[in-house]
Amino acid sequence: MVARGTIHQTIDLLQRAITQLGAELPPGQVEKIGVMVNKAMSVQGRTFHTPEHVLALADRSNPHITLAALFHDIVYFHVDEGFLPEIKEILEPYLSTNAAGDLTISQGISRKDRAFWGTCAVFGFNPGDVLNPFSGMNEFLSALVMNTLLVGLLKDQDLFITTPCIEATIPFRPTTPEGKSPAEVLAERLKRINVQFELSLPESGIDTSVQCAVQFANRDVMNFAEEDVARFLDNTWKLLPETNPALRHQGIYTIGHYRHALQKMLGFLTGLEPQRVFSQYKGEPSDEKYQRLLAGADRNLKTARDYLGIKLVTAVILEAFAMATGGDAPISLFLGDLDPHGPGGNIEDYLPEVSKDKKPKDDRLFALLSEGRANESYFDLKNSPLSCFIYQHLGIEECRVVKSKTEELIAGSISPEGFLAGLPREMVSAVASAIGTMAWTRKAALDSLMARLRS
Template identity: 40%
Template structure:
C-alpha cells in the first residue's frame, strides 16, 4: 500500500534536505509539501500534477528531487493565474497586462531573482512566453524564494539549472550550441557572479543532472507502447482545453480545434529536439534509441489524431449543413449515462467491408482504446475506427487534406462530403439524425436531396 500523495511529498522534501546535509524539521517539510500539492493538484491539471512528480523522482539525487518538486509549480495559463500562496510574491516579479506576463525590472540587491534570470538568460522588462520558459522561470524563482533560508547559493544554482533544462523542445542556438553547452556557460558565469563556490567538476555535474532531469521530464516520448504514449498525449489535450471542459461547453468545433492543435504541434515537433545529451550521457546508443522511439510515437500519434480529425470533420460538416456548430453530444450522444450506457451514433452503424490498406496497430488502438481512461472522451474511438476501416489508409489521408480545406473555409461542407464514398456518408448521416431530434429532419432532408441531385 502506498502513502497518501501529501505524505509522499513530505517525505521527499525531508529526505532531500537530509541528503544535502541541511535537515529541516518536519513542520517545514510539511509546509513546502502542502504548497506544492495545493499548486499542482489544481482541478484543471490532469497531466502536470503531483503524479507526474512521483513518476520522475525514482533514482534522482537530492538536488534533482527538489528541482522536480518545484519545476511545474507555476502553470499560469492553465491554472488561470499564479499559485494562490505565491500570488503576492510572483506579482512582484512579473507584471500582468491583458493576460500577458512580462518580467519587471530587477533590483540589483535582489540576488535571488538575478540568479534565476542569469541562469535562464532572461532580462528585466522582457515579455515572458509560455512556450519559451515563462512557467519554468517563475517556478525556479518560487523555489529559490522558498529555499534560500535552508540551502546555500551553490545548491540553489544547481536546482535552478535543473528547472531551466526542463524548458522543452529546444534545438541548437544561432551559434550551433546545444542545450548542455549553453547551460554550462551560464552556470559558470553565475557561479562567479554570485560566489557560489562550485569548481569546474561540480559545474559539469550540475549540467549532467539538469540534462538527466530534462530527459526524465519528457520520458513518455520514448514510451515503447504507443497506446500509453497516446494516453499521456490525451491528458495534455484535456489540460489545454480545461476551460471548455469545465464549463460543459464542448462543441464539435471546440473538439476538432483541440485535436488539430495537438496534431499540428506533434507533426512539427522534431524528435531530436526532445531529448538531450551533455556530451557523455546518455550514451550515444541510448540517445539514438530515445530519438528513434520519439519519432515512431510522434508518427503514430499524428496518424491516430488524423483519424480522429477525419471522423469529427464529417460530423462537423453535418452540423454546418443543418444549423451550425453545436454540442458534440447533440449529434453523437452522451459519453456516459446515469441509467446505463447511453445511445451513441456508432451503435447505429451497419457493418461495411474493410479496406485492404489498413495499419493493424492503428486500427487496434482506435477500436480498443488508449491505455488510460478519460473523463471527457471515449478511450476507444469506435466512430473513427469505423471511418478508417471503411476508407483505408490512403483514402483517409487524402480525404483529411480536404477536411483541412473545409476547416480553413476554402471548401464547403457539401464539397468536402463529396470526397467521401456515398454509402459511408449515408450511414453516418442517418446515425446522427437518429441521435438528434432537433437536427433530424434537416439532416435527412439533406441526405435525400443529395441523392436526388446525384
C-alpha cells in the same frame, strides 16, 4: 503498509531531499511548503501536470532531481488562470505589468537578492523582460519560488544544480543559429554564474550540473519514447483539456471545440522533431540510449500524427454534418454518451458492420482506434468507434488526402455539403443515418442533405 496520499508523499519527498543535502527545516515549514506544492499541482484545470507527475519524476536517491520534480511545474500560469495566493505572495515583488498588459520581470530588485539574480542568470532572463508562457515563463517562475524558499537553507552549490534542472525542462527548443543545443547554452551560462557568484566550482562540477539537468529534462518527457504507443497517446490526451479549457466540460463542449483541439495538437506534433524532445550532453545519456530515445520518439510521433489525423477527419465530418443541418452542437448530441460507464448509448450502436474486405492493412492504427488508448479519459471515449468505421472505409492514404481537404472546409473555401460530397457515398450515408438516430432533432435536415448529395 497503508498507501499514503499524494500530499503525504510530497511532504515526505521534500523532507528527505532537504535532509540528504545536509539541511534542516522545522516540520511546520516542511508541511507548509509541501502542502503548497501539492495544492499547486492539484488545480482543477490540470490533467497531466498533477501530483502524480511529480511523484513519477522524483528520484529518492537524488535530492537535486527530487527538488526539481517537486517545484518545476508549480507555476502553470495560463492553465491555472493565475497564481495560487501562496505563490502570488512570493512572486509579487518580482513581477510587473507593461502597458500592453504583459507580465514582465520587475526592475530595481536589490543586488543582495541572490535567489532572484541567481534564477535570472540560470535562465538568461533580465529585469524588464516580457515573460512568455512558451519561452520559459512557467519554468522560470517555478524556479524562482523554489529559490526564494530555499536560499540560505541549502548551499548555493546545491541550488546551482537544482535550478538548471528546472531550466532544462523548457520543452522542444531548437539549436541556436550557431548550432548550439539548449544544454550547451546552459553550460555557458553556468560558467559565467560560477564566476559571478564566486562558487569556485571546477569545470567538471559545471558539467555534472548540466548532465543532471539533461537527465531530469529527459525524464520529464520520457513518455515520448514509450514502448507502447497507446500509453504515449494517453498522455497526449491528458494535455488536451489543459490547453483547451472547453474540453473540461464533459458532454457540453461542441464539435467545433473538439476539432479545434485536435487540430492544434496535430499541428504541434507535425512540426516536432525527436531531437527537440530529448537532449544529450557530454555522455548523458550514452549514445546508445540517446539513439534509442530518438527512435522511440520518432516511432510514436509518426503513429500519433496518423491517429490524430484520422480523429481530425472524423471531427471535421461531424462538423460538416452539423454546419449543414443547423449549426455547431455539443459533440455528445451526435456521438452519444462519452462516459463509458454512463447509462446512454452512443453512435457505435447504430453503425453498420464493415465488410472484412475493408479491414485496413495497418493493424497498429486499427487496434488503437478499435480498442483505444491505454486508459480512460474523463472527457472522451477511450476507443474511437466512429473513427474506426471511417478508417476502415478510407484507409490511411485516403485519410491523409481527406485531412488535407479538411483545411479547405475550416478555411471556408469549400462548403460543408461540398466536403461531404467528396467522400464515399456509402460511408457518408451510414454516418448520417447513425447521427439521425442519435440526434432526432436533426433527422429531417439530414434526410434533406442526403437527398441532395444523391441527386
